[in-house]
Amino acid sequence: MIPEGWQKAKGVEIADKITKGASPKWQGFEYQENGILFVTSENVRDGFLDISRPKFLPDEFGEKMKNSRLADGDILINIVGASIGRSCIYENNGVPANINQAVCLLRLKKGYNVRFFSLYLQLPSTVRMLLGIQSDSARPNLSLADIRNCLFVFPKEQEQKAIATILSTWDRAIEKAEALIKAKERRKTGLMQRLLTGKVRFGEFAGEAWKEVPLGTLFEPVADTVGDKDIPPYSISAGIGFVSQREKWGKDIAGRQYANYTHLRKGEFAYNKGNSKKYQCGCAYLLRDQDEISVPNVFISFRPKSDQVSADFYEHFFIADYHARELKRYITSGARSDGLLNLNKKDFFKINVPCPPPREQEAIAKVLNAAVAEIDEHRNQLAALKEQKKGLMQQLLTGKVRVKS
DSSP states (O other): OOOTTOEEEEHHHHEEEEEEOOOTTTTTOOOBSSSEEEEOTTTBOSSSBOOSSOOEEOHHHHHHTGGGOOOTTEEEEEOBSTTTTOEEEEOSTTOOEEEOTTEEEEEEOTTSOHHHHHHHHHSHHHHHHHHHTOBOSSSOBOOHHHHHHOEEEEOOHHHHHHHHHHHHHHHHHHHHHHHHHHHHHHHHHHHHHHHTTTSSOOGGGTTSOOEEEEHHHHEEEOOOBOTTOOOOBEEEETTTEEEEHHHHHSSOOOGGGGGGSEEEETTOEEEEOBOOSSOTTOEEEEOOSOSEEEEOTTSEEEEESSTTSOHHHHHHHHHTTTTHHHHTTTOOSSOOTTSBOSOOHHHHTTSEEEEOOHHHHHHHHHHHHHHHHHHHHHHHHHHHHHHHHHHHHHHHTTTSSOOOO
């Protein structure tokens, strides 16, 4: 049912232009360091344009593809691949730009509020509608005809503008929260660089020298296996930490190897030999949130030998990737066919790590833990703002709650 005073129209009726771009390779062009900004489906995110890693093409490409040249206020919609339905507004202060064949350009006629329709396209119900009309082919895609025939339900222009204005208040709050989190993360990184390396010392410990010792003098291997116990299997994702296999892959993938998985308990570490962009020499995490889990026995699991070793201090050390410099001495070559680095357990425990006095370890960990807790609090506030906006969108963009225009 259409809300009172609202109307329904096809995309072709509300747009001055609906088109898409083309592949530069098909046109005989290669990427270069500057020129025309080239926008692909990777750049079109949920509600924003991500050009943190821009691509450029020669000006000649822009001349040849004038019909898909972007203007500020154009709505971009992904129409090919896994990100179908993702959309945002192009706002780049008139910077010359074009799109590829996986992105649809929707340029609205006068009398239609760009921000309202951009938000409308982000509604889960709208995305589901777009997914429901996609062309029947081996690769998911929407045709330009699909977008032209897509039905939009909307109020008069004044109410469109009023709704967009209300939701922009939440957008500004979200932007401020995101900026604050980035600032706090930069501060935390600076603290880690100074405190974990001894460049800055607490006054009470200034006279006590740090030692560098092999990891094996502070930590011992965890060799306990799961056996016939029923312990949930986990993996490690770089930059995230421990992730349930069921959550990561939709199922437990341990199979016959499950009995040989390592039984890991709270306060113990596991090192994943898989390399990644963030951790080229692998990553290690401290188990904090669960009492016990099981992890693949290809991980190197370890725990402090005594209470004179602060697990929290070394958690920050590993998160900062300060183990990488030492590991490079022992990793014999690149990744194996299974994606794991060539590093044996014996050599892992040989790497040298800083060893401040126990009380200083605890003091450093306390400062860094407080920084992490502060960031987590701001992230929770950001998540709450996003949920509030999502709820408002559902109410306002569908006409369930009306706005005085």
